[in-house]
Amino acid sequence: MTDSEVDANDVGVDDVRSRLEDLEAAVDDESERREVREAIRLVDRLPTDGVRDRIDKFTRRDIAEAFVGSILISLPMLVEDGVNDIAAHLLAAPSLLLINVGFVVVMTAGMLYYAEFRNVEVSRPLFGIVPRRLVAILAIAFITAAFTMTVWGRLDGWTDPAVALSRVSVVWAVACFGAALGDILPGESTGADINDELDEFGERLGIGDDEGLF
Known part of the structure; x- marks a missing residue:
């Protein structure tokens, strides 16, 4: 097994979320940023095993x-x-x-x-x-x-x-x-972070800034 395969297998939900947050901070286009936020919300809804x-x-x-x-x-x-x-x-x-x-x-x-x-x-x-x-x-x-x-x-x-x-x-x-x-x-x-839900609600109302409401 190669190092890259080990790294890929060790990547968890938290790692994916962290990388998506880094991507959100890096992109300039607002529509792309909204897509990244939606991806983060989907990751937050993934089930977790145990406590x-x-x-x-x-x-x-x-x-x-x-x-x-x-x-x-x-x-x-x-x-x-x-x-x-x-x-x-x-x-x-x-x-x-x-x-x-x-x-x-x-x-x-x-x-x-x-x-x-x-x-x-x-x-x-x-x-x-x-x-x-x-x-x-x-x-x-x-x-x-x-x-x-x-x-x-x-x-x-x-x-x-x-x-x-x-x-x-x-x-x-x-x-x-x-x-x-x-x-x-x-x-x-489990479930989406309350800040993400508020950001999503704000986007539907057309309020907030580039970084979201919170």
Whole structure:
């Protein structure tokens, strides 16, 4: 077996995607670039065998998994009156509230990128530096906490927004951990990356730039 045959046999889906991304960056014609993007989307839809340790895509399925994880972990907190006591303590000392927020962000990032449950890579960050998965997990957990607490009457109808937000922040802290675990523990999700789907949607609407919406 020749070296070229070995190399050809060792090429995987990730290698093909990487080369297509290089090709997308190299071509100048917009119609050719769209064809390359479509090829990338087709590669993303290819089935994968087993659970991959490396995670770089972020899909609609990841969003659903994060939502379910945040619900399951935070549900017991919704009926716990201790949430109100903790929220009152944080609200009485705004610096502690900020520390709590910072702690949640750091711990969520640590679970995603450093705890080694999975090898999660930062891919296609927002504005080139902000990890999109981290932002999505924090946002999903916050929306979930705010929605469930509102529906279950734990926020007194938002009559006092400061009190309501402080209570949400307590449940949000727990929901973030659940969302992170729900997202990464199942491994790499199948399907197209959410950025590619948004780019495709933007192209259909005739908006976006040469590099896509995101």
